[in-house]
Amino acid sequence: MFSYLPSRSLSRLSCALVGTAFAAMFATSLQARELSVSTVLSDAFPWGQAAQKWADLVEERSDGELTLRVYPNSQLVNGDQTREFSAMRSGLIDLAVGSTINWSPQVPELNLFSLPFLMPDEAAVDAVTGGEAGDMVFEAIEARGVVPLAWGENGFRQLSNSSGEIDEPADLEGLKIRVVGSPLFQDTFSALGANPTQMSWADAKPALTTGAVDGQENPLSVFDVARIDQVGQNHVTLWNYMNDPLIFAANQQVWASLSDDEKALLKETAVEAGAWEVAMTREQEAGRLADIQERGVTVTELSDEQYQAFVDATANVYDKWIPRIGEELVEAARNAIEAQ
Template identity: 60%
Template sequence: MTVSRMLPRAVAVAAAALTIAVTMAPPPAQATDYKNEYKVSTVIPVPFPWGIAAEEWARLVAERTDGRITMKLYPGAQLVAGEQTKEFTALRRGGIDMAVGSTINWSPQIVELNLFSLPFLMPDYAALDALTQGPVGARLFEIIRENGVEPLGWAENGFREVSNSRHAIATPEDLAGMKMRVVGSPLFNDTFTALGANPAQMSWADAKPALTTGAVDGQENPLTIFAIAKMHEVGQTHVTLWHYMADPLIFGVSHKVWETFTPEDQEILRQAAIDAGAKGIEVARAGLTADDESLIEEIEGQGVTVTRLTDAQRQMFVDATQDVYETWANKIGRDLVTQAEESIANR
């Protein structure tokens, strides 16, 4: 057979093989395959910074995709029947499409997220930024990704301060015997027990009624929550600014959903989360910085006594919780904690 007669046959065979390969290849994601609506889980709604960040994310995504991706917020952790600590599991399994989740609430499944709850690790916002925006934040995102959720950006619930209805708290002894509402995390329980308090774990939905009736004496939360929820009206007349831990938020998408989006839409979702997170952080810090204490002044104007710790007083709390810090540093991973300590020292 001559070369000229062989060539058409070779071309035909190659064409047939290409046709088979194309036919068998999985089709690329198309907007027509998208859900009519994506469910987004949050715990706290607007007007809290948490809800504002989530709402802004949904708005930006809808705008930047020309409506191809529509997101509906479900606050109050209603997609998991109010069980905040089950949110990450539902997200990983695809029962929830997306979430703006708390590092506290996700820590039962991702133990490394307890880093932000180590008592008195982060003294200020610069320290918090050094973690979320540096190598520690990048490593935490890798761990979350390995567990079936695509992390896109950071937002913020804020530094958690302590309040109560009995008296000012300036030393660990002031907490002795005090009944304190804490979130459902063993680390919080250990921290307040070390300080001599009697911690009671309960959801936020149960916290205000308990404070109103006096079933508990106090609680710990960011001051934005204290102010918007009008905690002074349920007897919380003493606040101590101790910055004992912070609660960053993470924009996440279930991998079962993430993989259905085109690369272009994935990038839109990611950048929208980053932009929405920046807005949420700005709102969470408003009135709480050295050059603007307007929110603190507003709380004081409501008849609340605000105690600011001296360095020596803060150190007393650090010393009282040192054993808790060391125990949990080992659970979280000593290498990660050391990296966090170095990032903060070099901020």
């Protein structure tokens, strides 16, 4: 037999149940907050490992109260890596470990790192990112609605091709080279006499396989892990023509919603994950090169004179791009490199 409760009692009971459910949901939300992290490459590559390292450190030090969920392969922007910065700025992405190349369409100052042959070695990269120029770059990013937290490194980009040894600009004459979606890359390879062909990485490997393009440029880590030698790329030229630092960053609104402790935790772990990834990437370079050579790839190292020939051939690129990047920023970078 059903017991009867007055409507006023039912109302009170309903309110109590709703209040209890809301309190439970609120407590759960306080206990754990998940933020998305976008990255272009999976954890098979150092880039993806940097994002996962960040996530692991945050979960460990927050006791699970703050978690980062990594979305590799540009999943959050449907594979279009050049949209990552815009998506983060608009709030579709909470956090990212992104490339200076991919973010340069929205932050022109990031083209600093793509200027050909500006930074000859790792010491030069560190001098730029760790000095006044690096601070200026971070200010430019923050001015566009994204909070930069730390540096990582995708590494120096080397040149590979299926045609033969390349040790002077004339060897590039007419070769179709796959490049990322940046006008600066188009200008650099055009200055060298090549035929730069812009395409996504998803399209690049099939194009290399069929011979639709003759070559590509990427860090050795990408060449090694992606086994680019298996698609006919049997010649690699080590020329360190540009370095692609990675940047750990947060959406501005997401950052503002965090407590001071959460902000400190995210920044501290980003700096630590970045430093870890930079060291790992550099330590693995010699081993990767040896593995690539063992697989039958011919590796060409340039003499000082050969290197200078490429520098001279791309000098006019600076005339066009320094005004876009900012003369003060480029000068700060050059001063840092010269002072090291």
